[in-house]
């Protein structure tokens with residue numbers, strides 16, 4: 001999350017210049033990268049939010065997978081993590097323990113360690129992590145390197161915002177959306193190590209700004225336009241059903257749409273359900289990878305071999321109007 005109207009304001013943070021700052025606030029990449037030596041840079045990122053799911057252990061797993069994701073998107077290895085906790089005084093502390101257990105188990109899977117954190121009392125639970133990762137300064141992958149002719153690959157299905165909102169409103173049950181829950185719990189570690197091995201031009205992870213928000217950030221940072229093929233975009237079938245059947249959709253769909261739609265051209269073959277899901281805020285979404293057409297097939301094969309869900313969703317073209325076309 002973290003990419004709503006408020007984040008639009010935070011996007012205009014003062015620009016910082018420092019010869020060792022490799023990625024700062026300028027490119028709307030949501031992690032920062034700072035070079036320590038010629039061989040080593042640190043990646044810093046942070047994310048936290050209220051429970052999107054009732055089961056505390058699962059929420060802890062999803063929070064950690066989500067917080068780790070920026071490090072993977074930049075081609076780094078997560079090493080250290082710190083808790084960010086807001087917790088009501090009237091709730092059973094066993095709930096917090098379960099959240100932290102879920103998170104710690106995910107960190108273990110990622111090979112990162114929890115070294116501390118900070119907690120406050122609050123009316124509503126909020127949980128997340130700040131994560132520090134390591135990367136070689138010359139191997140940092142950002143959203144700014146996409147080139148005309150590149151193929152775009154996405155590594156998770158879209159629609160978890162609509163699904164978690166429906167869960168919250170009692171319009172669906174966890175058992176019916178287990179694939180979406182598993183998707184949010186899933187680390188982007190395998191996709192990240194395969195793309196580092198093959199060599200790619202750009203990457204970002206899909207979070208609260210939705211698929212189109214992150215495609216837009218990549219297009220603008222890379223000074224290109226992007227064409228998406230609607231028939232190739234993987235939507236959770238349940239999300240399509242829920243967006244049609246229910247009335248309370250995530251508010252962020254609307255704000256993302258307001259912010260982005262003037263720069264997006266939707267072909268008339270795109271249904272209104274699909275259009276909504278293209279703006280749907282994702283939690284712990286997949287990686288969006290821009291790779292040269294020469295390396296695309298190999299990347300695809302290696303991702304399949306690593307059992308990463310992989311979809312060609314579009315391609316990068318020279319900068320023009322609109323910035324994004326969905327056809």
Ligand code: CO
Pocket residue numbers: 001002030031045046047070207
């Ligand atoms: Co983030």
Ligand code: CO
Pocket residue numbers: 029030031069070073204205206207
């Ligand atoms: Co991100």
Ligand code: CO
Pocket residue numbers: 117118119
């Ligand atoms: Co403190």
